[in-house]
Every structure is written in structure tokens, then in C-alpha cells.
Amino acid sequence: MIEYESNLMETLEILNENKILNQLILIGSWAEYLYEKCDVISNFISTTKTEDIDFLLPDVKKRMDKVNLYEIFEKNDYISDISREGIVVFRKDNFEVEFLTRQYGVPKSPVKSEALGIMVESLGDMTIIVTNTIIVNYYKINVNIPDPVAFMLHKILINSKRGEKKEKDKLAIRNLMFYIEDAEEYKVKIMAMYDSLTDKEKKTVEKFIDENNLDFMTFK
């Protein structure tokens, strides 16, 4: 296992031992990395580089057993940093672990997660991820990650808001598209998930596809 992968492993173990991991969805480029490591997409090679680890708490108001993340992480030599907005980041060596949640209604960030005992950032456009997850077994730990098609559609939906990460995300989107385009299973999923989007979201996807000459994929 390469060194930065062991950071992920350690974080997953901590959360799993404390029975919180099954309540969370691993998002961001580490999810993409698990498509490769757990053979979710045949022969897939992700475009991941060393990245921080992001977890999504699908519903910040959902009742679940309370944990004290400060205590849990600090016990494992992580340092907690609190931003001016109150968002907590757990750091160890050169990587960070952050917790996010799905935004309901008007943007209000950050929000308090009573279950995790911390303030978390709330993000929009997360419905596609929350409603389309898969479970992978990574070194004997079950991890919730977005379905690859949901991951791709989500990246498309938020691309215009990604600033300097826009191009890196576009590469990840194109890479995923090329790996799944021949698999009938994924074609069906693309159609089904595209149909589940709101009209506004569909327009965003179509605009992205047109602007990036990706019209060879059947989205309509």
C-alpha cells in the first residue's frame, strides 16, 4: 500500500471502529480511487492525485448515535483546526479529513451536526450522490461511495462552481466516461439517473456536454 493510501486506510479504520463509517459517504477523488482499487469499473485507472479525504453526512438532522469526533481523532494524533466560519478539519501529517453535509433549501453554511459533534459545511447538488450510492469492500472495510455515474453527473452539475479545480474535474469526468461508455450496464444507469434530474439540472448537464464536445454519450 502506498503511503498516502495508508492515510485513507487509517481514517476509515478509525471511523469504522467508532461505528460512524456506515453513516457516511466517502466522496471526492478518493471515491474515484476506490472505483479502481475495488474493481467497480473494469480495468479503470483513476486520475486521482494525493487528496484530502471528504466524507458526506447525507442528512445532518437524521437521528444517530452521537460520537465525539474531536476526541476520536485527537486520540489518534490528529489535530483539529476550526476555520473562521466554524468548519472543523482534522489534520495529520500532510493530509486533511473533512465532513460535509447535503444542503436543504437556502444555502446556510456551516451547520451543526449533533451526531458528529462538529460544525460541517453544507453543499448543494448532493441529491444525486445521496440517492445513488454503492458499498465497496476495501481491505475488509465496507465503505459507502457514490455510484460512478452519480459521481460523474455530480461533477458535471457543480463544474461551473469549481473555480481552479474545474479542469481537473473535467479530466476526471472524461476519464470516467471513456471507461464506462462501452458497458451496457452503465448506459442504462446514465439514462435512468439523467431522467431523475430536475429540468434545471438536465439543462446544466446538456450545456456541459455541448461545451465540452462530449455529445458522443447518449444523455438524451
Added chain:
Amino acid sequence: MALENVLNEQIDRNEKNIAFYKSKQNKLPKGSLHEKVIKGRKYYYLKFRDDTGKRIDQYVKGDDVENIKNKIQKRKEIEKIIEELKADIQLAKRVLRK
């Protein structure tokens, strides 16, 4: 040492990805599509160089034009990805040499 491992791993990943994209690229038509108007009718030709460097003008049936256009576009897209992956490898190698 940690950074070295990360970069070597990144180079290895990109090389594997390039191999995947080259295999996809090889299945797609190269060259460009040209329109000729002969006696008022439009005809389409795919212009490319074969493996020996000889220039080929291949007639494309009207029904296949859209499909060929899409495939050429896709090939260009793949070329772009390969360039990006190669640039990423070069960058990693430069850092490793420092």
C-alpha cells in the same frame, strides 16, 4: 521518500491510462472529413495518411457522415487526454529529478 512514492505511483498510473487511451484511439478513424460539391451534389471524403505516409481520400456515405464526425471528434478528445497525461508524467519526472 513519501513524495517520491506518490510521484512514481502517479507516473505508473498515467502510463497505464495512456495505454488504455491508445487502444481506444486505434479503433477510431484518423484524419479529417472534407466536403466536395460535384455537379451540385455533396460528397464526403475522409482524408488521412496511412501507415506508409501515403495520402488517402476515402469516400464516406451520406448516412455515415455524422457517425464519422463524432468518431473524429472523439479521437481528438482522446489525443487531448493523452497529452494531458503525458504532461503530468513530465511534471512528475521533473520534480523527481530535483
